[in-house]
Amino acid sequence: MPRVIAITSGKGGVGKSNFTLNVGICLAMMEHRVQILDADLGLANIDVLLGVRPRKTLEDVVFNGVDPREIVMKTDYRLELIPGPSGTQDMADLPGEKIEELVRSVMTISKDAEFLLVDTASGISSGVISFLLAAPEVIVGVSPEPTSLTDAYALIKVLVKNGYRGRVSMFSSMVKSSAAGHTLYKKISSASQRFLDAHVDYLGSVYLDEKLKKAVADQVPAVVRYPTSDISRSYRVIALTLLGQEVPAADEEKLWSKLIAMLAKAQRPKAPKEAALTGGDRNGSLESTLHDILSEQRKTRMLLERLVEKVGRDILTPR
Ligand SMILES: Nc1ncnc2c1ncn2[C@@H]1O[C@H](COP(=O)(O)OP(=O)(O)OP(=O)(O)O)[C@@H](O)[C@H]1O
Ligand SMILES: [Mg+2]
Helix, strand or coil: CCEEEEEEECCCCCCHHHHHHHHHHHHHHCCCCEEEEECCCCCCCHHHHHCCCCCCCHHHHHHCCCCHHHHCEECCCCEEEECCCCCCCCCCCCCHHHHHHHHHHHHHHHCCCCEEEEECCCCCCHHHHHHHHHCCEEEEEECCCHHHHHHHHHHHHHHHHCCCCCEEEEEEEEECCHHHHHHHHHHHHHHHHHHHCCCEEEEEEEECCHHHHHHHHHCCCHHHHCCCCHHHHHHHHHHHHHHHCCCCCCCHHHHHHHHHHHHHHCCCCCCHHHHHHHCCCCCCCHHHHHHHHHHHHHHHHHHHHHHHHHHHHHHHCCC
């Protein structure tokens, strides 16, 4: 069974998906067999960062009898990607036997991997939290924004208060120096120690770097596009730190079933217009409307970043 690590954050947009992808590639480059499971149905995820488009997804396994091995995508970077559900077919009310079938499918496709990195949605939703509680290792990404810090602490608190027994690690993201990253860690770790009696491991910092944005715009992972940059070095150091950690035991059965439950529950955010007109989701949830708007805003930002980058390059390239 692979070492299963959930990557999450309290607040969104801290750099989790880039962390998962780049650290995953670093581990793969160190000769480890790595799979990434994209468990976030948001709009700009691992497939977008890699510039690939999943042809088949978990829904095809459930509804169309597709062999689970067919959905695993090989990438150019010796790392495999398991796309999450596409959100096109409703998996929320799958019968028990279908869930069990899905559990077996994911176990089959991951049985030879050494690492299964699960990129989760941020925030405190019940599906994600149940999975995190079953995951032997949780990595929390924290950026210097005050809300990122408070949301990360709130997330750790939810885990601890619900009896989490695994390891919580954190990485500092978008920081200007390793000292700044360490300061963030001290804030989280001392609050967790003092108020929750919980230990948080430190994996290191990922610097704020324009090169990361360029890599995102080019749809090439930063460690591949800029291998000698500071940001790539920080991902490599984190990969080495992970390799140095002791591997905690996992309750396998619980882990896989909560993972599948999270995937089955995940819902693709709706377009903000539709959401605004209907007053959020069908239950009229303001939180859901807000989530839709933020997702759409992020997609627009990514497209704009890509456009600005392309225009800049065209202007600079002599004809
Ligand atoms: N180290 C960094 N330096 C500069 N910009 C960064 C860095 N990390 C992330 N970003 C910016 O933040 C954006 C979001 O990054 P990413 O998609 O990895 O975050 P996320 O936490 O997965 O977001 P979400 O919660 O929406 O899934 C990137 O497209 C990039 O513009
Ligand atoms: Mg993400």
